[in-house]
Amino acid sequence: MDPFEQHEGTVAALDRANVDTDQIIPKQFLKSIRRTGFGDNLFDAWRYLDEGEIGKNANERRINHDFVLNEPRYAGASILLARDNFGCGSSREHAVWALQEYGFRCVIAPSFADIFFNNSLKNGLLPVVLDKKYVDELFGIVHHEAGYTLRVDLGAQAVLGSGFSAHFDIESEPKRQLMEGLDDIGATLAHADAIREFESRHRRRMPWVFARGGNTR
Amino acid sequence: MAGKTVYDKIWDAHVVAVRDDGMTILYVDRHLLHEVTSPQAFEGLALAGRSPWRRDANLATPDHNVPTTNRAHGVDGIDDPVAKEQVLVLDDNCKRYGIEQFAMTDRRQGIVHVIGPEQGATLPGMTIVCGDSHTSTHGAFAALAHGIGTSEVEHVLATQCLVQRKSRNMRIEVDGELPFGTTAKDMILNIIGRIGTAGATGHAIEYAGSAVRALSMEARMTLCNMSIEAGARAGLVAVDDATLNYVHGRPFAPRGAMWDRAEDYWRTLVSDADANFDAEIGLDATGIVPQVTWGTSPELVLGIDEDVPAPDDFDDPAKRELCERALAYMDLEPGTPIASVPVDRVFIGSCTNGRIEDLRAAATVLEGRRVAGSVTQAMAVPGSGLVKEQAEAEGLDAIFRSAGFEWRDPGCSMCLAMNDDRLYPGERSAATSNRNFEGRQGHQGRTHLVSPAMAAAAAVAGYFTDVRELA
Ligand code: SF4
Numbered sequence: 001m002d003p004f005e006q007h008e009g010t011v012a013a014l015d016r017a018n019v020d021t022d023q024i025i026p027k028q029f030l031k032s033i034r035r036t037g038f039g040d041n042l043f044d045a046w047r048y049l050d051e052g053e054i055g056k057n058a059n060e061r062r063i064n065h066d067f068v069l070n071e072p073r074y075a076g077a078s079i080l081l082a083r084d085n086f087g088c089g090s091s092r093e094h095a096v097w098a099l100q101e102y103g104f105r106c107v108i109a110p111s112f113a114d115i116f117f118n119n120s121l122k123n124g125l126l127p128v129v130l131d132k133k134y135v136d137e138l139f140g141i142v143h144h145e146a147g148y149t150l151r152v153d154l155g156a157q158a159v160l161g162s163g164f165s166a167h168f169d170i171e172s173e174p175k176r177q178l179m180e181g182l183d184d185i186g187a188t189l190a191h192a193d194a195i196r197e198f199e200s201r202h203r204r205r206m207p208w209v210f211a212r213g214g215n216t217r
Numbered sequence: 218m219a220g221k222t223v224y225d226k227i228w229d230a231h232v233v234a235v236r237d238d239g240m241t242i243l244y245v246d247r248h249l250l251h252e253v254t255s256p257q258a259f260e261g262l263a264l265a266g267r268s269p270w271r272r273d274a275n276l277a278t279p280d281h282n283v284p285t286t287n288r289a290h291g292v293d294g295i296d297d298p299v300a301k302e303q304v305l306v307l308d309d310n311c312k313r314y315g316i317e318q319f320a321m322t323d324r325r326q327g328i329v330h331v332i333g334p335e336q337g338a339t340l341p342g343m344t345i346v347c348g349d350s351h352t353s354t355h356g357a358f359a360a361l362a363h364g365i366g367t368s369e370v371e372h373v374l375a376t377q378c379l380v381q382r383k384s385r386n387m388r389i390e391v392d393g394e395l396p397f398g399t400t401a402k403d404m405i406l407n408i409i410g411r412i413g414t415a416g417a418t419g420h421a422i423e424y425a426g427s428a429v430r431a432l433s434m435e436a437r438m439t440l441c442n443m444s445i446e447a448g449a450r451a452g453l454v455a456v457d458d459a460t461l462n463y464v465h466g467r468p469f470a471p472r473g474a475m476w477d478r479a480e481d482y483w484r485t486l487v488s489d490a491d492a493n494f495d496a497e498i499g500l501d502a503t504g505i506v507p508q509v510t511w512g513t514s515p516e517l518v519l520g521i522d523e524d525v526p527a528p529d530d531f532d533d534p535a536k537r538e539l540c541e542r543a544l545a546y547m548d549l550e551p552g553t554p555i556a557s558v559p560v561d562r563v564f565i566g567s568c569t570n571g572r573i574e575d576l577r578a579a580a581t582v583l584e585g586r587r588v589a590g591s592v593t594q595a596m597a598v599p600g601s602g603l604v605k606e607q608a609e610a611e612g613l614d615a616i617f618r619s620a621g622f623e624w625r626d627p628g629c630s631m632c633l634a635m636n637d638d639r640l641y642p643g644e645r646s647a648a649t650s651n652r653n654f655e656g657r658q659g660h661q662g663r664t665h666l667v668s669p670a671m672a673a674a675a676a677v678a679g680y681f682t683d684v685r686e687l688a
Binding site: 212 | 230231233234236238239240242246247254257258260265267269271273281282297299300302303306337338342343348349350364365366367368369371372375378379380382393399414415418419445448450468469470471472475476478479482498516535538542617633634635640652654655656657661681
């Protein structure tokens with residue numbers, strides 16, 4: 001995972017609450033066994049007028065010019081401004097991979113669905129929770145100012161732009177992992193002895209967890 | 218000291234270590250895998266030169282992508298080459314790492330959340346995870362069960378643990394008796410309608426109260442299944458006789474002396490009288506009528522006797538906009554009685570309602586009746602091979618078939634429409650699954666979530682209708 005310290009980029013505003021992961025990356029693309037190849041199909045059913053299929057050439061698709069991300073002012077956007085409960089629904093991590101591959105490094109919203117939030121942290125996509133009043137303010141600014149950029153500084157836990165600044169909270173450990181680009185499996189395996197010790201105690205206390213139809217004491 | 222909730226008890230029994238930053242390393246007892254969210258996890262494992270921590274904690278089955286017809290040839294019967302590769306990759310990974318798999322031709326194959334309980338691989342007090350958000354289903358057994366992403370699948374494979382922050386406790390107490398013609402599906406849709414799709418975010422829900430106690434295990438699974446649709450990763454029900462009776466004798470469940478020991482422990486999996494809940498919600502079951510969702514989020518739900526709302530019915534501007542978008546997508550006019558809306562396809566199945574009781578409930582409505590001529594397709598998809606066998610032994614397949622339903626092989630099918638079972642643009646379904654998101658059942662398809670009995674009633678009438686009047 002690439003470290004995330006700070007990032008500056010154009011903000012795209014997606015003014016819908018409860019954007020679910022079925023919208024972020026529709027099911028037909030989940031047949032892939034790879035971690036890449038999802039960027040062209042981010043928000044597929046909203047972005048294009050024709051139905052998306054795996055392997056369809058994006059250049060031959062019919063663009064939905066009414067969809068915000070297709071507006072020229074948002075070309076090259078790397079910060080997504082969203083509404084409440086972003087990423088609800090299915091646990092598919094493909095949603096995070098698609099957002100990243102499209103070019104997003106950060107999503108700002110008043111709230112996120114739990115699983116999506118976790119998945120983002122694991123991949124270095126920074127989910128920033130900002131109070132609704134700040135999000136409202138940002139929607140107002142981005143709406144009026146084409147090409148508006150923000151700088152998201154993870155170390156300082158700040159979102160900064162012309163005429164805007166806000167502080168955000170994030171837990172210390174995910175923050176450290178994001179900033180250092182740490183392998184969190186490696187971090188847990190550093191506790192391997194504790195896991196083994198727990199496991200043998202657990203096995204004595206609850207042998208049925210390990211036994212598969214067993215009948216011993 | 219305050220007492221503990223069931224969630225607290227299971228959590229405490231699985232804490233390996235608390236890290237300096239306050240995050241908990243939590244031990245995972247059971248890990249369920251399927252073809253869609255595991256390949257990248259296995260790939261990551263191989264790239265890092267790691268192997269599964271405890272092979273026998275894992276149980277795998279292909280379900281999301283498998284066709285529900287032409288199954289005799291197993292993987293070779295899958296026409297779609299991309300889907301086929303995914304199922305083959307699961308086969309390979311299971312062989313390579315020695316993970317037990319109910320493969321496509323195995324009679325025990327089925328939807329991962331149906332087969333876990335069916336096999337007794339889901340036991341009370343366990344921590345259970347799966348790369349699928351409906352893992353909350355297993356909470357019906359007083360297990361702590363929730364969905365995870367693919368990175369976490371890899372993490373669990375490699376370490377047998379998850380790094381977690383504890384959720385808050387929420388109790389939803391449903392008292393009174395569910396009226397005739399209503400089910401656990403109507404109960405959970407009604408709850409989601411009240412608290413919203415983010416109403417329980419950050420919480421583990423315990424469903425309690427006399428109406429919940431009265432539910433069968435299948436019905437409790439339906440209830441817990443949709444916890445995620447209220448924003449909760451986990452939902453559970455305390456242990457009682459029904460729990461133990463269901464588990465007893467299942468292939469993975471303990472036997473003999475070990476059963477006795479386990480039972481002693483499992484009996485403690487009830488919330489203490491003085492346990493503290495961060496949020497409490499009370500509900501009277503007697504007022505619940507059969508539910509039908511009308512919009513593109515499970516919280517947009519109505520009683521069968523109600524009319525489609527108008528944007529002005531909502532005070533919150535965000536809800537108003539959601540309503541407007543949903544009306545447009547669903548092609549519905551405000552004020553339309555939901556009980557007059559015609560359906561094109563009917564889907565009975567999924568991890569929410571693909572169990573034997575669900576099929577029985579639908580068959581009761583269908584017996585001696587026919588699917589309306591205006592309905593393009595009606596499909597019954599058992600949740601597992603064993604559910605299918607049982608249904609056939611009871612003659613349910615004959616009832617479905619003679620009513621004009623297609624009787625399919627097990628899988629997720631039209632719940633998410635990764636295979637050929639799907640809605641076409643503009644079509645409307647009555648579905649017993651759990652998500653009515655835009656395009657969930659097919660590009661530009663329109664989904665209405667209902668109970669199995671209500672789906673059967675809609676199939677017979679050709680439009681949504683009150684099953685209580687049919688019976
Ligand atoms: S039946 Fe539907 S909700 Fe359940 S696991 Fe399959 S796709 Fe997911």
